[in-house]
Amino acid sequence: MIVAFGSTAPACADTLQEALASSFRTNSALIGQRRVVSSSEAAVAIASAAGRPQIVTTIGAERRLTRSGLFALNDSGNALSGGIDLALPLFNGHRVHNSVEAEQSRLRADLATLKAVEGDVFTEVATAYMDVLRDHAIVKLYENQVRVLGENLRATQATFDSGDLTRTDIAQSQARLSLAAAQLSRATAQLTRTAENYWRVIGLPPRDLEFPPPLAELPASADSAVKEALSNNPDLIASAYKARAAEFDVKVARASRLPKLEGSMTGDYVRRLGSSGSLAGLEPNRSGLQSSVGLDLRIPFYQGGRPSSQIRRAQALQGETLEQRVELERAVIANTRSQFAAYEAGARAVLSSKVAVAANKLALEGARIERRLGTRTVLDELNAEQELLNSQVELISARRDVYVAGFQLLNTMGRANAGDLKLELTVRGAVLRDAVSDRNDWSEQLALKQSETPTAAKASPGFGRFDVSQMVTKELQPKTESEPALVSMFAKVRPAKQQSERAASRIEQNGTWQIQLGAFRVRGSAQSLYKQLSMHLPTKLPVYSSVGAFTRLRVGPYQSKSQALTACRMVVTRGHPCIVISG
Incomplete structure (x- = not known):
């Protein structure tokens, strides 16, 4: 349940799901990667075209400007000609097949990379969203602290005027008030920075942010998280397809050593125009037609060492992709274990901070009562107020840290994409096409529209109705073995x-x-x-x-x-x- 400042709920509240949807439509990194996928689709079609028949038609017109001697007797100065040539690749050492396989593997790698970029963008969105919630809640705490310390200073001044306190008590109250004012200024500046970062990442200013729903169920152990990450991490999947593409590139390079067989068919027609001279009383034919069919076999014997160099280069690049995959796998394992540890540590920190907040509230109440009875000093009450504030700030930060760490872990395990988060979006389906079946020379893919991202300042972000109690008192439900199917990011x-x-x-x-x-x-x-x-x-x-x-x-x-x-x-x-x- 979301509680807001004031007597009424916000008329229009931003949710994490809306922020994710906005970034999905407008984030430049995502749009750029979609264009990379479109480019890879075109590369598949280009590679496939090399194995298809090629038909070329030629049409010509000729007019001779000067004729003399023998040329003036037996030929006219004007002619029309036309021809058609058909080339049919029959065998090229499996070069086309391997090229198509390589480009298809790169397309799959780019699709996996698109998912990886999508997850990274969503993780950045969730981090920016939680940063704004955290910093706004901290600002509200410091504003309340300044108000309370101001009242304490006025009460201390009145007590001093009556002769019950010393100037030391007033100085201590003034010092704490000034310190709280400085902390409020720093917190306000930090909120401005996080709000601007939110606008940069999501494309919209933060307004009335709701506390996000629970994360999806996470693995029970680091080993389980690593196992899932190794199976589903999109960067690892992309790396595997890149290695597969490099393997086919080696086969393409080896094809340059093999023979090539090509069938051909040609037809030509020529028509002479105008009056025609005669030679020895003979009238020459005004038109002619010829056609031919042939096979062209090319057997390479020596190419200056080019094939061997191409093969070595392709093998070196294949080795590079394999090493990159090993390095990436190690990084995924390390990141998964560290993020799982951060999530567990954050959950424990939330529970400990809740206990600290409850204890410091009780201690502050006791310090205030005991000061009125004369067994505590003003400094004791100020210290108790500061301890409560520190524990509340720590709880807010811990809640933000545990949520971000959990989202990062989901991203590493490949579970932070639009489908996993139940976002009703169809951008990718509209962008991608079946490039293998594209055989039309005149088809063109429609250009993607430039995303409309706000650049000029509109209204200043409104944070007034966000409740600090969401970050301070919201319960963190412990996981139990009897717990039913857990809630995903936005739906059961x-x-x-x-x-x-x-x-x-x-x-x-x-x-x-x-x-x-x-x-x-x-x-x-x-x-x-x-x-x-x-x-x-x-x-x-x-x-x-x-x-x-x-x-x-x-x-x-x-x-x-x-x-x-x-x-x-x-x-x-x-x-x-x-x-x-x-x-």
Whole structure:
């Protein structure tokens, strides 16, 4: 439940989901990576075009300006000509096939990189969002502290005037008030910085921010988190596809040593115009037509050492990608363990800070009562107020740290994308196309529109209705073994096993068709494959079923066998096996 300052709730409140959606549409890094994906799609089509027939038509017109002697007797000065040439690649050492495979692997790598950039952007958004909440709550605490210390100073001055206190008590109150005012100034400046960073990242100024909902369920141990990260981290997936592309690049380089066979067909037509002279009383033909068919076989014997150098270069680049993958894997493991430790430490810090806040509240109440009774001094009461303030600030910071650490851990495990966060967005589907089937020389992909991001200051950010109690007193629910399916970022999600069973029962009742993508010893591998293909299988549900020690992955339902076959062909073109199964 969200509580706000004032007697009424905010009319328009910003949520983390809205901030994520805004950044998804306007973030330049995301838009740039989508254009990289579009470029890779075009590269696949370019590589595929090298294996297709090439047809060229030529049309010419000729007029001779000068003729003399023998040339003036047997030829006219004007002519029209036309021709058509067909070239058909028959064998090129598998160069085209390997080039297409390499470009498709790079496309898959760029798609995985798009997911990685998406997760990084969302993590930056969540961090900026929580920074604003933290700093605004801290500003409110310091404002309240300045107000309380001001009242204490006035009360101390009145007591001093009556002769019950000394100038030392007044000096101590004045010092604490001045210190609190300085802390408020620094906190206000920090809030300005975080608000500007929020505007930079999200594209909108912060206004009435709601406290975000709980994070999705996190692994119970660091080893489990590492295992999931190694299976689903998009950077690792992209690295694997880059290594695969480098492997095909080596095969492309080796193809330069192999023969090439090309078929050709030509046809030419010539028509002479105007009056025609005669030679020995003969009237020459005014037009002619010829055609030919041929095979061209090229066998390289010596190319100056170029193929060997190209192969060595491709092998060196392949080795570089493999080493980069090893380094990235180590970084993912290290980041996962450190983020898991930070999350656990933050959760413990929240619990400890809550105890400290409760204890300091009790201590402050006791110090105030005892000062009135004469057993405590003004300094004791000021110290108690400062201790309470420090513990409240620590609790607010701990809540921010544990949420950000948890979001970072989800991102490293590959669970911080638009689909995982239940964002209803379709930008990627509108951008991507099936580049392999693009055979039209005249088709052009529509250019993406420039994102409209506010650049000029509109209204100053309004923070007045945010409640500090959200950051100070919000309960952190401990996890228990009996806890039901936990809440994801923005919606309750049924467990994957239960969802698959329900989907399977619906498919069986309908008697429709499915496609089977394989059986995997590790369930995470089946889930990872579905994530890769999900954007190409819209509105279709995965069905995971246990078959002995394996997890079988099927997708459906399809209303007809032809629809299932079409989906299967799409899967096969992306390098994965697929069979059609009757429901």
